[in-house]
Amino acid sequence: MAAARAALLALPALLAAAALAHAKLPLPPYLKPCSIKLSSKEMTKCAVKHANEALPHVTKGDRKYRIPSMDPLLVDSLQVDDGHGPLGLNMLITQAKVYGIPKTVINNVEFDFKEKQVRYDAFLPSVNIQSKYNISGQILVLPIIGHGDANLTLENVHVTYEYEFALEKMEDKEVYFIPKKHTDFRFNTTRLYIHLDNLFNGDRLLGENTNKFMDENWEELLVSVGPIFSTAISEIIHNILTNVFKLVPATDAFLDAGEWKKL
Numbered sequence: 252m253a254a255a256r257a258a259l260l261a262l263p264a265l266l267a268a269a270a271l272a273h274a275k276l277p278l279p280p281y282l283k284p285c286s287i288k289l290s291s292k293e294m295t296k297c298a299v300k301h302a303n304e305a306l307p308h309v310t311k312g313d314r315k316y317r318i319p320s321m322d323p324l325l326v327d328s329l330q331v332d333d334g335h336g337p338l339g340l341n342m343l344i345t346q347a348k349v350y351g352i353p354k355t356v357i358n359n360v361e362f363d364f365k366e367k368q369v370r371y372d373a374f375l376p377s378v379n380i381q382s383k384y385n386i387s388g389q390i391l392v393l394p395i396i397g398h399g400d401a402n403l404t405l406e407n408v409h410v411t412y413e414y415e416f417a418l419e420k421m422e423d424k425e426v427y428f429i430p431k432k433h434t435d436f437r438f439n440t441t442r443l444y445i446h447l448d449n450l451f452n453g454d455r456l457l458g459e460n461t462n463k464f465m466d467e468n469w470e471e472l473l474v475s476v477g478p479i480f481s482t483a484i485s486e487i488i489h490n491i492l493t494n495v496f497k498l499v500p501a502t503d504a505f506l507d508a509g510e511w512k513k514l
């Protein structure tokens with residue numbers, strides 16, 4: 252499989268604010284902490300419950316906590332660049348609006364404080380992405396070129412997201428829970444619909460045939476471009492999580508975490 256690269260060129264300004272020095276805040280009122288002293292089973296129960304209760308508030312966005320609105324989530328641009336690689340595809344996606352995130356259900360959360368890892372399993376009934384696109388190269392051996400409006404829909408999306416974290420003392424002497432690198436991001440779907448308007452400079456027949464071909468071969472298409480989107484999506488989740496946890500000391504984000512103060 253092609254080792255395609257994706258670069259998230261720009262997220263909304265709200266997320267870029269993460270670069271600023273952090274100012275300490277309490278946990279947002281809609282996000283309830285869990286005790287680190289719970290057994291892992293009880294911790295999962297608590298975290299799943301609290302995460303699902305918080306989701307409707309989180310997805311509305313919260314400027315104070317640098318959480319962007321996710322109804323829809325705006326992504327300024329996403330560059331997929333594999334022009335010289337085996338995939339032979341160049342794609343620029345701009346002005347993307349991602350719908351469907353507020354319907355997310357968190358199915359599982361596993362904190363491993365010893366290994367310093369967290370793993371989330373979530374389900375999204377339907378995700379729709381409307382954007383501008385500019386594409387050239389090859390898609391599943393077929394030459395493709397064009398620019399215009401793109402419409403993508405994914406149904407029944409299961410997402411697994413795992414990352415390593417660190418507990419770090421910051422300048423204010425408080426210990427923060429800092430998401431580090433993501434170690435796993437996977438998703439599956441029961442159906443991908445894709446429609447690219449205005450392919451081949453508006454050549455209707457070629458455009459329709461290419462869209463039909465992509466629709467009929469959506470599973471292969473997902474295998475080849477899926478990893479590119481995984482990279483972008485995990486980047487977005489990582490940014491959002493990092494933004495929140497950089498504002499709230501770990502001892503406020505978790506109950507019974509007093510000993511972390513001594514780190």
Ligand SMILES: *[C@@H]1O[C@H](CO)[C@@H](O)[C@H](O)[C@H]1NC(C)=O
Pocket residue numbers: 385386398
């Ligand atoms: C699409 O991308 C190509 C190659 O990068 C560029 O030359 C062209 O101007 C772009 N077209 C639009 C409409 O942005």
Ligand SMILES: *[C@@H]1O[C@H](CO)[C@@H](O)[C@H](O)[C@H]1NC(C)=O
Pocket residue numbers: 402403404444446
């Ligand atoms: C996008 O595609 C979906 C699924 O094919 C369709 O139901 C929807 O009407 C389309 N939206 C637009 C704006 O074209």
Ligand SMILES: *[C@@H]1O[C@H](CO)[C@@H](O)[C@H](O)[C@H]1NC(C)=O
Pocket residue numbers: 409410411439440
């Ligand atoms: C999708 O992933 C979920 C969670 O990992 C799994 O339970 C399910 O069987 C997978 N479905 C398919 C179609 O692979």
